[in-house]
Amino acid sequence: MDTTQYLGVFIDESREHLDVLYNQLLQLEKQPGEKAVIEEIFRAAHTLKGMSATMGYTDLANLTHKMENVLDGIRYEKIAVDTSLIDLLFEAVEHLESIVDDVENGGAGTKDVARIVDLLDRVEMGESIQTHDRKPAPAVEATETVTLMSVGGLDEFEISILSESEGRGYSNFEITVQLRKDCLLKAARVFMVFEVLEKLGEVIKSSPSVTELEEENFDQSFTVLLVSNMSKDDIYQNVIKVSEIEDVTINAFSIAAYKEQQTAQSETTTAADQEAETTTSEDSSSKTKKAVNKTIRVNIDRLDVLMNLFEELVIDRGRLEQISQELKHQDLEETVERMTRVSGDLQNIILTMRMVxxxxxxxxxxxxxxxxxxxxxxxxxxxxxxxxxxxxxxxxxxxxxxxxxxxxxxxxxxxxxxxxxxxxxxxxxxxxxxxxxxxxxxxxxxxxxxxxxxxxxxxxxxxxxxxxxxxxxxxxxxxxxxxxxxxxxxxxxxxxxxxxxxxxxxxxxxxxxxxxxxxxxxxxxxxxxxxxxxxxxxLTLSIMSVLLVELGTETYAIPLSSIMETAIFSKKDIMHAHNKKVIDFRGHVVPLVFLSELFDSTSSVNQEDDAYVPIVIVRKGDKLTGLVVDSLIGQQEVVLKSMGQYLTNTFAISGATILGDGRVALIIDSNALVR
CATH class of the missing domain: 3.30.565.10 (Histidine kinase-like ATPase, C-terminal domain)
Known part of the structure; x- marks a missing residue:
């Protein structure tokens, strides 16, 4: 059965089930006997197992099957939940996640899960697994050989060093180091690992290269070839001490086996292999096409261009609205009204496209x-x-x-x-x-x-x-x-x-x-x-709804999302508390900010014949502040424009906008005014 068409759905649903496993395991640690939590974990693992088996990802299916057995034991109280068991289950889920990552990146979804499966088997049989059992020193027999697929090809000089080391009684090791996903300074951790290894022997080769490692040009793991007279256990114990290391895998490396493999590979590269490679390439291409049908990844720069174009459209829309109001032409008013509705829907789509x-x-x-x-x-x-x-x-x-x-x-x-x-x-x-x-x-x-x-x-x-x-x-x-x-x-x-x-x-x-x-x-x-x-x-939303207010001859904009209410207050209702002017707003003492004084603009608020003043109540969290203005103009959609490099950190101003008549209005940052 061709399952490539379901790949996108499989990856998305696997991510959801992994999130459930992570979150519910945290809950299980807090509530070990909670049946609902255990059932939720069991369902997620069971579904993931079925999906994996259907898609042909055997390692994923096998590991979830073993987890299912352990969870079944927990469900029927045959296995006790303790910290060591939770650690083991977390490690198992991390393995599942890495397999899904591999599938998403176009891999075959394979991973060596033998050790973790063995530990889960031992738990199922009633053995007690201590925390230190999670990462034992790798038990690799001296006769085991490695093909060095993770490091890549060796040149003649490197082969001669490895051959000579074996003749002198030294051991060759292929060491793969897995960094933790939350590792912040990967290059620093790599440097610390190399520093440890150089004390234990000589590093012959690394993959990725040293330059790529220094530039953090790799995911979470890297592999090195080491010549040393130390044992695998000593090497493991020294490397694992470096902080933010998730796992260390050490395998013996035989140069003779490497040469045999290289010879065999060159002899078996036939036309049939090339045909298979072509078929695989076509399948991969087909798989990619089918996977991206559901969603399309768009470069964020293209969304920026789209946003900029729409900003210009909003400015022109405001200008057309003002012209139609001045001319009072019925057809023009109807057209502008329809344009406003359509562009409003378009605006919502563009803004939500960038929000997660x-x-x-x-x-x-x-x-x-x-x-x-x-x-x-x-x-x-x-x-x-x-x-x-x-x-x-x-x-x-x-x-x-x-x-x-x-x-x-x-x-x-x-x-x-x-x-x-x-x-x-x-x-x-x-x-x-x-x-x-x-x-x-x-x-x-x-x-x-x-x-x-x-x-x-x-x-x-x-x-x-x-x-x-x-x-x-x-x-x-x-x-x-x-x-x-x-x-x-x-x-x-x-x-x-x-x-x-x-x-x-x-x-x-x-x-x-x-x-x-x-x-x-x-x-x-x-x-x-x-x-x-x-x-x-x-929010970096360039287009916003604002309330336009007037201060003397100047127009300012207050973001509608921060406004709780507008009101008209009598000057007699303004009180003084702690040397500040305040009002009683629905039983709450709300401090006032006179914007005309703040922005040093000519205002009519302080004139004696004005008995009432308009106040805009804004909020930040659970705190309220009243902004005193001259008059309220109305609501409008505006485009937020930067103030430029010469007007940075302007107090209480977050940007500017261009109004329909071409004038510039400053946008007030009400959060800066709430105390």
Missing amino acids: PIDQVFNRFPRMIRQLARDLDKQVDIEIIGAETELDRTVIDEIGDPLVHLIRNAVDHGIETAEERKQAGKPEQGTIKLQAYHSGNHVFIEISDDGAGINKEKVLAKALANGVVSKEESLLLTDQQVYELIMTSGFSTAEKISDVSGRGVGLDVVKNTIESLGGRMSVDATLGKGSTFSIELP
């Missing part, structure tokens, strides 16, 4: 926190709120690494050990809360923890010692400004360097990345109670 849920970034963090907490011997839980919040694709692609830095920082620096939390009267398990929400034309992401907080005195002392601030400047800093010193380059308060943090890199990189996206980052903390890192990111 932030859950694509968030969904990997529970696994990462679980492993990180175990490495640091801490108890940490994560709470995710607002994962369905959508953000522009270009922003989604950039914020993954900054968020990883912040979460690792929260687990390492923020959350205390179980003993420390117990002494402080806290629950032994710490909590990290990851929250995303929309506010106006921005998305806010908050990473908060209930840990130790930030020691203000310690931060200030370190800043003075490093020359970040002078003693005179330090006296004028607010608490918030002191906390934000930790985001300066090379700043670290860690007492010792660890694999997680303490090298003085991270938060400054995070801040620079966020600012390069047009966003902002802030820190707040309470010593002994926890810290909160807040990130504000633009």
Whole structure:
């Protein structure tokens, strides 16, 4: 049966089932006896097994079948759930994911799953598998030979070195190192592995090449050929100590077997092979065509061009609307009205094409926190709120690494050990809360923890010692400004360097990345109670609905998404509290911002004969602020234009727009005005 037409559906559905397995295994660890969770995991594994068998991916089907047997034992209480078992099941799911990745990249969907299958068999038979059993030293017999397919062809010089080493009693090894998926600095990890290997022997060849490894031109694994007089177990134990290493596979390499294989390959390259290769190529091409029928990958640059063209259309649409209102021509008004409806639908499609849920970034963090907490011997839980919040694709692609830095920082620096939390009267398990929400034309992401907080005195002392601030400047800093010193380059308060943090890199990189996206980052903390890192990111939606308001002779635009309500208030209702003007809005004290004073424009608000003032109530999260204007003009769709390189960081202004009559109106960033 030709299954290539179902490849796209298979990959998409496999991803969904893998997500279910990951998430439900985390839940199973918290609730080992919860039948509903076990049933959900069993269903996902069973469905994945059936799909894999139908598509002909034997390794995938075999591994899910073994998982199914273990899950069946859990379901009928024959197998007890403990941390070691959860670790083993997680590793099995990681193997499943790597096979699906291989299928998606055009591979055959094969992987050596013998070790993990053996461990699952042992669990099914009632053996206790300890955590250290997950990655034993590779048990490869000395007589085993490897064809070196992963490293590629050898030149005469390399063959002579390998032959000579065997004659002198040395051993040749092919070593494949798999980095963890959340590894941030791959080139640095490769350097550390090479440094270890060079102490154990001589590296003859690597794949990819050293240059490609330095430039991080590889996925998550690389292979080296090593000549050494050390045992496989010693090599394994030394390499696996390097942090962020997922797995190390070591096989004996025989140069004689390599030569035989090369000879056999050259002799069997016949016309039939070439014909088969052509057929395979055609099948692959056909497979690709059938797989892309469902979805089409479009370069983001093309979407940018489409967006720019539509922006010009929106500007012209606004101009036509104004002309039709002035001329009062019936046919023209009807045509413009129809054009407005059609372009509005087109606008919604274009804007949503670029938007994806932030859950694509968030969904990997529970696994990462679980492993990180175990490495640091801490108890940490994560709470995710607002994962369905959508953000522009270009922003989604950039914020993954900054968020990883912040979460690792929260687990390492923020959350205390179980003993420390117990002494402080806290629950032994710490909590990290990851929250995303929309506010106006921005998305806010908050990473908060209930840990130790930030020691203000310690931060200030370190800043003075490093020359970040002078003693005179330090006296004028607010608490918030002191906390934000930790985001300066090379700043670290860690007492010792660890694999997680303490090298003085991270938060400054995070801040620079966020600012390069047009966003902002802030820190707040309470010593002994926890810290909160807040990130504000633009939606990068160039077209938005705004309320046009008037200040004297000038027109300004306020994004409609941040407006809660508009109202007319009597000047007599304006009160004073803490040297600020406020109003009572539905039982809430709301501070006022007089935009005419802020932007230094001529206003009629302060004239004595004006008894009433229009106020626009805007919100940011659960905070409200009233913006006092001269008059309200009306709602309109506008195009957000950049202020240019000479007008960056303009307070409370996020950009400008061109109105229907050709005038320029500034767009107010209401989030900057909410206190």
